[in-house]
Amino acid sequence: MQVEALIFDVFGTCVDWRTGVAREVAAATGAKGLEIDSVAFADAWRGLYEPAMQEIRSGRPYTDLDALHRENLDTTLGRFGIATHFNDEERAALNHAWEKLPPWPDVVPGLIRLKASRIIAPCSNGSIALMTRLARYGALPWDCILGAGIARAYKPDPRTYLAACDALRLEPAHVMMVAAHNDDLVAARDCGLKTAFVARPLEHGTGQVTDLKATSHWDIVAADFPALSAHLDLRSHD
Amino acid sequence: MQVEALIFDVFGTCVDWRTGVAREVAAATGAKGLEIDSVAFADAWRGLYEPAMQEIRSGRPYTDLDALHRENLDTTLGRFGIATHFNDEERAALNHAWEKLPPWPDVVPGLIRLKASRIIAPCSNGSIALMTRLARYGALPWDCILGAGIARAYKPDPRTYLAACDALRLEPAHVMMVAAHNDDLVAARDCGLKTAFVARPLEHGTGQVTDLKATSHWDIVAADFPALSAHLDLRSHD
DSSP: OOOOEEEEOOBTTTBOHHHHHHHHHHHHHHTTTOOOOHHHHHHHHHHTHHHHHHHHHTTSOOOOHHHHHHHHHHHHHHHTTOGGGOOHHHHHHHHGGGGOOOBOTTHHHHHHHHHTTSEEEEEESSOHHHHHHHHHHHTOOOSSOEEHHHHSSOTTSHHHHHHHHHHTTOOGGGEEEEESOHHHHHHHHHTTOEEEEEOOTTTTOTTOOSSSSOOSOOSEEESSHHHHHHHHHHHTTO | OOOOEEEEOOBTTTBOHHHHHHHHHHHHHHTTTOOOOHHHHHHHHHHTHHHHHHHHHTTSOOOOHHHHHHHHHHHHHHHTTOGGGOOHHHHHHHHGGGGOOOBOTTHHHHHHHHHTTSEEEEEESSOHHHHHHHHHHHTOOOSSOEEHHHHSSOTTSHHHHHHHHHHHTOOGGGEEEEESOHHHHHHHHHTTOEEEEEOOTTTTOTTOOSSSSOOSOOSEEESSHHHHHHHHHHHTTO
C-alpha cells in the first residue's frame, strides 16, 4: 500500500467544532448579558450545515461555507430569539468562530509525524480562507489546502476527492482519506482512494450515537493520529 | 497600510531555480556520461517557459506548468542533441527538478518572521502539486498554496492575483504581492494589491541585466525577506 498523501476531514476529525463554537457563542452572548445554552446553539448552527450543502448539491450555484455559515447563523439567532441583539458587524465577527476551533489533543503531534514522510492536506468542505485561518489558529502543519475550495463542490460529491488527487498529481490509489465519519470514507473509497477511520466519540458530546466505530472494512482503523502514523509505517514495509 | 496577507512570486523570488535545475541536469546527464553545460541547459529550459505560458494566455486550454515544463524539456533535450539518451520515465524524473530548488538564504527565516503576524502564500505560475513539493523540499512554511493552480490562469493575467485575494476573502488592498520582477508587481498593482520588491541580482547569474532594481514606486523595496518584515512592522505602527 503506497500512500503518498493523506487528506483529512477537518470538522470533527481534526478539530472539536462543538466546544470551539460554543465558547465563541458564550463570549458573544455573555458580553450582551444574554443567557442561552451555547452548546445547544452550536449544535443548532451546525445542524443547518448539511441542509445548506444539500441545496448546493441540488443546483444552487456554489457558495462557500463561510457564506452558508453566515446564513445559518442568522437563522439560528432567530430560533434562539436573540436576532435583534446582533447587528451585521457583530454577526460577521461571530461567524469567525469556525476559524477558532481547538484541535483534538492528538492531532498536531500526529500530523507532524505523518508529514515527515507524506504530503498532508485538509479535504474539508470549508473554504481555503476558513481552512487557512483555522490552521493558523490551531498550528495544523498542512502542506497545502485542498477540499471544496479548489473543487467548488461539496463532499460527498466525487469531484471534491478527485480534485484533491488531481491537484497533487497523484492517482487516487496513492491518496488516503482520513475521517471520523464513515459516510465520508464511503464516498472517498468509491473514488478509488485509500481510507482511514479515526473515531471521535465526543464530537457531538457524551451522548453521541453516530460514527462510534468503523462500519466497513477501511484500509486502516486507528485510535488516533499517532496510531495512524504507526500503522502506515508498518504497512510501508509490507 | 493594513496588510493581512503576503503572496509571493516563487521562481527567482524565493528560490534559485537556475542553480537547482542545473544541479539536477548535471546529475542526470553525468550518470549517462554526457558532457553538457548544465547551466546553459537550465537557461534554455527556463527560456521556453514564457512562450509556453503565452500560448495559454492566447487561447490554448489551461495546461499546468508541470506539463509545460515537460514539453519544454523534450524540446531542450533535442536542442542539446541528447534526446535519444532519455526515455519517457527518465524525462518524467528529470522534470521533478523544478520541485528541488534551493531557497535563497534569507527566505526561510524571513517567511517564518512574516508568518508570525500575517498569512503567507505563494502566488506562482507553478501548480499546487509543484508548489507543495517545492515547499516540502525547501521547508517553505506557507499557510496555503495560491496562484495559477487555483486560478487556472497564468500571471500576469489579473485573474491569478484576484483569485488569490478571493480565496483568502480579503480585499486586494489588504494583500501584498512580493516579487523580484517588476512586471509581476505592475500587474498586481493594477489589480489593487499592495507591492513589495526584493531584488534577486543572481537569479540569472553574475551577468544579469534585468530587475536589478525597482523601476517604479512600489509600496516597499527591501533588500531581503527579513528586511521586508521589518519594513512591515514599522508601517503597521503608522
